[in-house]
Amino acid sequence: MENKEKRTGEAKLMKGNEAFAEAAIRADIDAYFGYPITPQSEVLEYLEREIPGRHGLVLQAESEIASINMIYGAAGAGARVMTSSSSPGISLMQEGISYIAAAQLPCLIANIVRGGPGLGTIQPSQGDYFQATKGGGHGDYHLIVLAPSSVQEMADFVFDGFRLAEKYRNPVMILSDGALGQMMEKVILPEEGSLPKSVPAWATTGKTKNREHNVITSLFMQPEEMEQVNLRMQEKYKSMQKEVRYEEIQVEDAEFLLVAFGLSSRICQKTVDLAREKGIKVGLLRPITLYPYPYDRLKELSNQVEFMLTVEMNAGQMVEDVRLSVEGKVPVHFIGRMGGMILSPEDILHKIESIHESLNAVNV
Amino acid sequence: MNEKLYLEDEENLGTKVEEGYEQVYCRPDTLTDVPFHYCPGCGHSVVHKVLMEVIDELGIQEETIGVAPVGCSVFAYHYMNIDMQEAAHGRATAVATGIKRVLPEKYVFSYQGDGDLAAIGTAETIHTVNRGENILMLFINNGIYGMTGGQMAPTSLIGQVTSTSPYGREASQVGNPIKIADMLCLLPGAYYVTRQIVHNPNGVRKLKKALIKAFEYQKQKKGTCFVEVVSNCPSGWKMTPVETIKYLEEKMLPMYPIGDLKVPQN
Numbered sequence: 001m002e003n004k005e006k007r008t009g010e011a012k013l014m015k016g017n018e019a020f021a022e023a024a025i026r027a028d029i030d031a032y033f034g035y036p037i038t039p040q041s042e043v044l045e046y047l048e049r050e051i052p053g054r055h056g057l058v059l060q061a062e063s064e065i066a067s068i069n070m071i072y073g074a075a076g077a078g079a080r081v082m083t084s085s086s087s088p089g090i091s092l093m094q095e096g097i098s099y100i101a102a103a104q105l106p107c108l109i110a111n112i113v114r115g116g117p118g119l120g121t122i123q124p125s126q127g128d129y130f131q132a133t134k135g136g137g138h139g140d141y142h143l144i145v146l147a148p149s150s151v152q153e154m155a156d157f158v159f160d161g162f163r164l165a166e167k168y169r170n171p172v173m174i175l176s177d178g179a180l181g182q183m184m185e186k187v188i189l190p191e192e193g194s195l196p197k198s199v200p201a202w203a204t205t206g207k208t209k210n211r212e213h214n215v216i217t218s219l220f221m222q223p224e225e226m227e228q229v230n231l232r233m234q235e236k237y238k239s240m241q242k243e244v245r246y247e248e249i250q251v252e253d254a255e256f257l258l259v260a261f262g263l264s265s266r267i268c269q270k271t272v273d274l275a276r277e278k279g280i281k282v283g284l285l286r287p288i289t290l291y292p293y294p295y296d297r298l299k300e301l302s303n304q305v306e307f308m309l310t311v312e313m314n315a316g317q318m319v320e321d322v323r324l325s326v327e328g329k330v331p332v333h334f335i336g337r338m339g340g341m342i343l344s345p346e347d348i349l350h351k352i353e354s355i356h357e358s359l360n361a362v363n364v
Numbered sequence: 365m366n367e368k369l370y371l372e373d374e375e376n377l378g379t380k381v382e383e384g385y386e387q388v389y390c391r392p393d394t395l396t397d398v399p400f401h402y403c404p405g406c407g408h409s410v411v412h413k414v415l416m417e418v419i420d421e422l423g424i425q426e427e428t429i430g431v432a433p434v435g436c437s438v439f440a441y442h443y444m445n446i447d448m449q450e451a452a453h454g455r456a457t458a459v460a461t462g463i464k465r466v467l468p469e470k471y472v473f474s475y476q477g478d479g480d481l482a483a484i485g486t487a488e489t490i491h492t493v494n495r496g497e498n499i500l501m502l503f504i505n506n507g508i509y510g511m512t513g514g515q516m517a518p519t520s521l522i523g524q525v526t527s528t529s530p531y532g533r534e535a536s537q538v539g540n541p542i543k544i545a546d547m548l549c550l551l552p553g554a555y556y557v558t559r560q561i562v563h564n565p566n567g568v569r570k571l572k573k574a575l576i577k578a579f580e581y582q583k584q585k586k587g588t589c590f591v592e593v594v595s596n597c598p599s600g601w602k603m604t605p606v607e608t609i610k611y612l613e614e615k616m617l618p619m620y621p622i623g624d625l626k627v628p629q630n
Contacts, residue, residue, distance in 0.1 A: 030466050057465060061458070062491035069455035069488070073462025076449045077429065081466070099452050204447035204463065206426045206470055213396075215441045217432075217450035 011188050016154040017042035017181040019189065020084070020110060020174075023155035025054055026192040027162055030079035032058045033070040037089045038122045039178035040112035044084075064089040068096030068109075075105035076216035078203025080162060084110035086178070087128050088119060090136075097171060098137030102218030104233070106165035108158065109143075110174040112181040115340035123340025124178035124263060129317035132175045133291045140230055142237050143173040145290040147261040151185035159190050168240055169200075175290060177313070179263050179342070245288035246297060250276065254283025256352055257301055259322050260311040261287050263342070268311055270345035275352060282352060290318070298325035305330060307355060311348055312336040331355075392420035396445045405605025407595030408436055410562040411504060411571070412443055415475075418575040419446065428471040429463050431456045435477035436510040454485025457492035460499045471582055473500035478519040479509045482544040489544065496553030496587035500578045503545070503590065506597040507616060514600035518542045521615055526600070541619055545592045549626040555587030557626035561594050563609050567622070586628065594620045 014022070021043045024032060032051075034044045047058040061067035067083050074081045085093065090111045100107060113128045115121035132145045144164050146157045154176060161172040199205060207213040220226040247265075250272055251257065260268045265286040275282035285301065287294050298308075307330050310319035319334040326332060335351045337343050381387060391397070394416035400409045419428050425446055432440040434453035441448035451459040456474040464472040481489050481503050492501070508526055509515040515528040519541050523532040533541075548554045558574045561567035571593060578589035594616050596608035603611060 031462070033462065059461075059465060062487055065455070066458040066461075066488055066491065069452060069458035070462035070465070072451070072455075073431070073449060073459035074466045075462075076459075077463045077466050079466035081462070095452055096455070103450075204429045204449055205467065206429060207445065207447045208426055213441075213445050214447045215450070216448070217441065219438060219450055 009189065011186045013184050014151060014187050015042060015182060015184050016148075016151045016176065017112065018046050019151045019155040019187045020158060020181075021046035021050070023158035023190055024082060025050060025056060026190055027158050027195045028080060028193060028197055029056050029082055031056060031070075031074050031081045032083065033061050033067040033074070033081070034058075034083050035061050035064045035067050035085065035089060037064075037086045039114055039124075039181050040084050040086045040110070042181070043110070064092040065096065068093040068100070071107050071109075072096055072100050072103070072105060075100065075107045076103065076204050078199040078205055080106075080166075080197055082108035082110070082158075084112065086112045086114045087116050087125070090128065090131070094131075094137035097143070098139055098141060099218050100171045101137070101141035101143065102139065102233075103216050104169040105171065105216070106162070106169050107171050108161045108165060108174065109171060110176060113175065113177045115338065121340040122178060124180070124313065124342065125338070125340055126177060126262060126264060126313040126317070127315075127338065128175065129290065129312070129314060132173050133293070133321075141233065142240075142291050143171050144168065144240060144243065144292075145173045145175050147175050147288060147290050148180060149262050149265050149286065151180070151183065151187045154180060155187055155189055159195055162195060164243060168236060170236065170240070175262065177263050178340075241292045243289060244292040244294050246294040247286040247288060249284040249286070251283035251285060251301070253281055254304070255281040255306050256283070256356070257305040257308045258282060258284045258311055258348070259287070259298070259308055259318070260284065261290060261318065264311045264313055267343055267345055268348060271348040271352070274345055274349050280352065280356070287318075293321050293325075295321070295325040298322060299327065302326035302329040306359065307331040307333060309333045309335060309348070309352060309355065311343065313342060314338055392417050394420040394425050394445050396443055398442050400443060401439060402436065403597075403599045405596065405598045405608060406436070406510075407506065407562045407593065408504060410568060411502070411593055411595070412437075412440065414562065414568060414572050415473075415502065415575060416444055418572060418579065422576065422579055424471050424579065427469075428473070429467065431460045431463070431472070431474040433474070433476040433480040434511075435480050437475055437477065437504065438511065440475055454480050454483070455488055456480065456485065457497070457499070457501060458488045461492055461495070461497050464497055464499050468498070471500075471579055472498075473502055475502045476504070477510070478503070478505045478507065478517045482542050483518045486544075490548070490551070493548045493588045493590065494551045494553045496555070498582050498585045499588060500575070500582060501588060501590045503592040504595050505592055505620060506595040506600070507541070508597050508600040510597045510600045514597070514602070519544075519620075521619060543620065545590060545625055548590055553587050554590055554626055555628060556581055556589040556624075557592075558590070558624045559592040559594060559620060559622050561612070561617075561622055563596060563612060581628070592620070594622065
């Protein structure tokens, strides 16, 4: 899947959260429902400030539970809607997200992840990878998960997210983090009104004489029927696999491969440069879609590289998908920090060097 | 109402009434031809019918979107021939808010039981009314969780025996029955709050009037209209339908007296 937005106008210096919010208005959202939580409150604040003079509507709900259910109602009524929160708030939304996935409603949900578990910290983390990519709520469902690594992508992925959500009638999650939300970078915003919109035929907009009544539900009491619903959903998830996206940096001749998403991939880019200066052929694969995941590409690369090193701001979550991809062909190592702490490019380089040395020692 | 009269008898469904007879009753277009699953004597069927009659008579079938709850009326959309959404337990008014905000010219109602509205959904209930959402909240209070098999509800009476209060509800342990409609009256967002019954013809007539008012106020964007129906649960109360009416009148109504709790101030 390619990014198709026309970008016009001058580059602006914006916070990730604000670029995300501005992109939402430009993507012609009908409604945003949300609840304040650090480090993403700027989204709600920006929309409360901007929307009254422009278009759409914004409503501060009494909780994340209410906001995700408002999303359900509005999406079911055919509107283009979104919400955002940070980890503890996203946990509260999980029931609603499961219902939205089951009722097959398109919407956009952003998680500006902070350190957990529990109340945790307000610093950036990638500790919600499992929750975002493996379900999160109850039942067999998947979100499409996009992982931005820049303020530019915080804006672009709003458009990509709605396009995918509406194509597949599926909720899309943008899995970002507190640093991407808070940091300021140059961004060229997508053009306003460039995302086509129509009211779907299944929406509850009021029964007309020429059709049966529309019902939005996830309840199918007969197990035979519920199984069929599940099978259809699984078919849909299979068909989503073609939307897989990733970025490769200096992979062509790489002997060692870093695998990292989001903010971690930004740090890894610097590591690649540092390693190359020392003559170590390191490449980087950055998954952009975390669901669907680039299993096939990583499997191919397992024929090329000596080992892979997964870099994450958590205890090792995506590393399980990397290991699944390579099917044991190459060693897959992990380095990460938790609780809002961030690795330095040098930390990662040292890890590469130490793995490399230990491999050589074995070879001798 | 329908111009033509069809007999309700299944065998004769679709048969025109004989000449010389006058049409006095028919199924409204707003009710599907699906038999209710409700237990014999349960008030839900009557409330469904009255609500759908009102929507039919007001001619707003195409402009009304309903939200079904989790509870006995979880399948309300099987019977109500209008666009509907099924909400998670307790979240019906948040879902209704989402619908109403993006379709402000449509009529929106939520239909919830006591566990849904007054226990798990208390926060949504209070804040929906506090925002003065222009919706109708229809609240069926039968003092018990019917669908899950007769457990204690927030509205169960003191001493009431249920499957989770087998020795009777005790205030010192689980608090007193919650009078949520009375509480909501304190909020400026509540425009019209009333408590009705459906176990006798007079009650049905009054409920119908209350619902017509509520839709009229919604049209005028006056705020939240809250209509409580004190109802029965033969299966959950472990009584015959006739016994439930006696219990309802003697036990429930003293705790939940019928009548308007808040009327528009002119």
